Amino acid sequence: MDISLTPETIFHFGSFPITNTLLITLIISAIIIVTSLFLKKNLKIIPTGFQNIIEYILESFLNLIDSVTHDREQTKKFFPLVVTIFIFIILSNWVELVPGLGTIGINVAKNGHSSFIPFIRSSSADLNVTLAIALISVFSAQFMGIAAIGAVKYAGKFFVNPFRKPYFIGTFVGVLELISEVAKVISFSFRLFGNIFAGEVLLLVMLELVPYFVPVPFLFLELFVGFIQALVFAMLTLVFLKIAVTETSH
Amino acid sequence: MELLNNLGVNGKLLLAQLVNFAILIWVLHKFAYGPILKLLETRTKKIEKGLKDAEKSQKKLAEIEEKEEKVLVKARKKAQEIIKKAEELAVENANEIVIVAKEQTEKMLDISQKQIKQEKEKILREVKSEIATLVVSASEKIIGEKLDSEKDQELIKHSLK
Secondary structure: OOOOOOOOEEEEEOOEEEEHHHHHHHHHHHHHHHHHHHHHHOOOOOOOHHHHHHHHHHHHHHHHHHHHHOOHHHHHHHHHHHHHHHHHHHHHHHHHHOOOOOOOEEEEEEOOEEEEEEOOOOHHHOHHHHHHHHHHHHHHHHHHHHHHHOHHHHHOOOOOOOOOOOHHHHHHHHHHHHHHHHHHHHHHHHHHHHHHHHHHHHHHHHHHHOOOOOHHHHHHHHHHHHHHHHHHHHHHHHHHHHHHHOOOOO | OHHHHHOOOOHHHHHHHHHHHHHHHHHHHHHHHHHHHHHHHHHHHHHHHHHHHHHHHHHHHHHHHHHHHHHHHHHHHHHHHHHHHHHHHHHHHHHHHHHHHHHHHHHHHHHHHHHHHHHHHHHHHHHHHHHHHHHHHHHHHHHHOOOOHHHHHHHHHHHHO
16 A cells, blocks of 8 residues: 555656646546536526536525625625635545545556556645645735735735834734735645545545445545535635735724 | 655646636636526526516506406496486386376367267257258148048147157
8 A cells, every 4th residue: 555645647748747636637627617518508597407406506605605795796706716616626525535546546667666556536635736726715815805905005914014003013913914824825725635635545544454334434524524625715715805805994 | 845845746737736726717707607696696686576576466456456346336336326217217207107198088088078069969959950840841741731630639649648
């Protein structure tokens, strides 16, 4: 059993490494895109079947975001980012539940000994993916903040004049805010990565120890964890967006 | 950087994932959220409008029913009035007609009685005058003949009978 912290490279495309997580990401993206195209083509004013489910999910999110922003216009601005994060992350989290996780793959001889490279690896168990989403989430918050309250006012959140009221405390808090923006990226990406990577390892170990029946409860656990982590990522993004577009009050 | 490398962070892959996710957001925004949210909105509006319309039409229906009832009541009242009036008029007319008819018959009776009387008198007068002439001529004839005693006697007897 090989457990690798990093995603395994299946082959190289020129100098570009094609990892198993990149493949999974592309497959998930393709599924989402095809589904959305199919949905758009078959959109009906009286919904049926699949459209009902999607509408229910999207409307729930609309209400959820509304309950945070209290503003329909803002909701419409935040909606694409927050919901895409949720959908993409929940699908990539649930990839670890696909049968064949860690078992279907190829053996590659490397440095004298052969190592096993699985094809299926949850893309959330790749720091590149989680970091990319975290960067998009945090940078979107910066851009939306600047667009909503102006560059000067937005910068004023972080750079506070030490000679005005609350004096040095204000300046210090501003610097802390600046650091926390960077910390957000790290906490976002490592939280998701850690949870899903741990889940994968757990499932693999369980499968190795007791192949039958015992891994089932852990599958349910991971189903739950995958949902929670996706929701946490989306909700935190939403809250950070809301904080970014809100002016500081003194 | 060493740490990130050990954790599997690779600049190329990171960039690829960034682009990937950005495209995903754009596509979903364009093809899923936009149309579906729009649809939801239009449906909500439609349902709202439908409910409002239904309420309105119900109100209107109630109003119309009320009006109808009023009109019906009015019409019934008027019809009764008209019937009553017609009955009264008819009774009056009938009385009048009867009275007129009575008068006319009485008049006609009167006239006919008078005529009958006049005719009678006329006939009587004519009969009288005729009888007189007859008597005269008869008596002339009788007197012109020889009056014997026998005949005389007979005449007397006859007259006496």
